[in-house]
């Protein structure tokens with residue numbers, strides 16, 4: 001019987017590999033164009049000069065990032081080159097301090113600390129850390145927290161001082177602002193930004 | 200049983216790799232326990248050894264010990280397929296010591312240096328901060344060379360022997376992507392969506408494709424040896440498994456592309472194909488049970504046999520069933536990135552790879568120690584405590600993870616506040632406490648396993664032949 005013939009199954013293994021790899025190659029090419037910076041789902045780094053939100057879109061039945069008018073970051077507007085360099089530095093800080101071995105981003109990483117996908121939009125900056133750090137903007141509060149997290153503990157788990165320089169802290173804030181603008185098919189679900197009236 | 204120590208050089212090489220693997224398994228367990236204490240007592244070791252460093256040690260050492268055990272397994276099993284010693288024994292011996300020195304050095308860097316300034320130099324020398332492959336680039340180069348020497352031994356020996364079998368072909372063809380995928384450990388793209396896109400090729404195509412094929416091939420070789428299953432049956436099963444693993448697992452990668460910026464078509468494609476991924480794992484259970492029945496469980500190596508059964512069931516339940524639970528996008532939207540994921544990760548890694556390599560190690564030790572029969576009480580204690588501990592941890596993590604899926608993701612909207620309140624819920628806290636307790640049970644099992652591996656076949660007068668299970672002297 002053919003089903004007992006190893007050669008039949010060997011042919012099956014080879015052909016299923018070829019077919020799925022071919023499909024994977026096509027989808028990979030398409031996906032890379034969508035997720036490259038400036039692609040359909042991933043805004044250019046200059047988005048850090050703009051206001052970002054996250055709203056429920058009823059006819060699509062999902063939460064989507066919104067990109068609004070100009071909103072300077074740390075009081076300034078960045079050229080494409082400056083924005084890219086800043087966000088690049090943010091990524092290097094993220095990797096060199098192993099932030100994602102405590103936190104997740106897009107839900108991937110470690111589960112000891114909150115997801116950072118929408119950290120930029122978190123209402124806690126206004127309610128918790130702006131008063132604690134004595135700052136007047138969300139960006140300043142984030143930078144202050146990231147530079148000296150151990151000075152602003154809020155619950156039992158604490159973030160250690162990872163010795164970020166002021167410039168590194170600002171680069172991370174820019175990174176988090178950019179990340180919050182990526183279209184993620186509705187994850188996280190139900191996230192209420194401060195301006196969207198969440199508490 | 201295969202004749203004893205037919206290829207002494209390759210086999211003593213294999214034993215070295217096994218020894219290192221078991222030691223590193225211990226290091227991993229210690230790091231896991233310390234990390235899980237952080238969930239119960241966040242001030243523990245803080246900030247001297249923060250959670251992040253413990254987690255890095257835990258999962259990077261996991262990857263290394265399983266890889267080293269795979270290498271040992273093939274160094275042990277392949278020479279009799281080829282009918283000769285491996286071609287690069289000297290090189291593999293040298294690589295072994297370089298590998299061990301590197302692991303030690305990297306562990307020391309992680310513990311004492313931990314992190315560095317945000318520049319490329321830190322990525323080269325200290326920490327790359329990318330999950331599972333945090334080792335700095337200099338060390339990653341050495342890991343890659345170690346794997347390359349391994350590939351050279353597998354392929355070069357086949358060429359020198361002018362002899363291959365179906366199983367050997369599968370192994371060789373599978374090692375090529377396994378090696379090249381590791382190279383994804385090096386780049387550091389700025390764009391996190393692009394970063395995660397390729398990073399998942401490394402992680403998913405390792406654990407759900409190439410490693411799955413690797414353990415399938417190892418099980419095939421072991422079954423021929425342990426139970427004398429005929430080659431054509433074993434090869435037929437192997438091809439079926441490979442066909443199904445690839446047909447479902449390649450596009451199944453989409454279950455990691457739901458929420459990282461990729462297009463929405465991955466929800467359908469990833470959900471559909473990954474939902475079928477349990478099929479080949481079920482096939483392996485059927486195969487193992489069928490073979491066991493066929494041969495009326497006549498065997499001379501109890502631990503190797505039962506660990507192999509644990510592999511088949513553990514793979515199906517941990518990877519297949521626990522993976523299936525969270526793989527459809529409608530559920531993954533809430534389960535994603537919670538302790539539920541960790542529950543699946545533990546049960547799957549342990550079931551599919553941990554149990555499998557322990558079985559091979561017992562098999563190798565039996566012929567190395569020329570013991571006609573492997574049995575006794577110690578392995579049973581180790582087996583019960585390790586698997587009981589793991590099942591307990593899996594359940595506890597799932598309890599905690601479901602609390603997170605519910606309170607943090609579904610109701611709370613995944614804000615900082617939602618994270619804190621889910622993490623303070625009684626379900627979560629109890630789950631974390633239970634995980635620690637079962638982790639200690641697991642650790643006790645590890646200690647007995649290590650003792651048994653050191654002494655089995657060496658303890659006096661354990662060997663009574665095949666008739667009944669031999670009794671170890673009172674312990």
Ligand code: HEM
Nearest residue numbers: 110111112231232234235540541544545548549553638641
């Ligand atoms: C004493 C036993 C163990 C304890 C206490 C333990 C504890 C932990 C802890 C605390 C984490 C971090 C999870 C997080 O980010 O919150 C973790 C992650 C992990 N452990 Fe273990 N572990 C143990 C044994 C094992 C074993 C035996 C394996 C596999 C063979 C394993 C595989 C993993 C994997 C793959 C991860 C990463 C999971 C993820 O991030 O999704 N662990 N473990």
Ligand code: HEM
Nearest residue numbers: 406454473476518522523525526535536540544547548551
């Ligand atoms: C031996 C095989 C497998 C192993 C070792 C394994 C291990 C893991 C690990 C360690 C993770 C956590 C990854 C991370 O974020 O770091 C993970 C995630 C995941 N696995 Fe598996 N897995 C296996 C098979 C499967 C199968 C067969 C399925 C589906 C049926 C599956 C579905 C998933 C899903 C959906 C996730 C993402 C969880 C999330 O969204 O957080 N896995 N797996």
Ligand SMILES: [Fe+2]
Nearest residue numbers: 403407452454
């Ligand atoms: Fe996967």
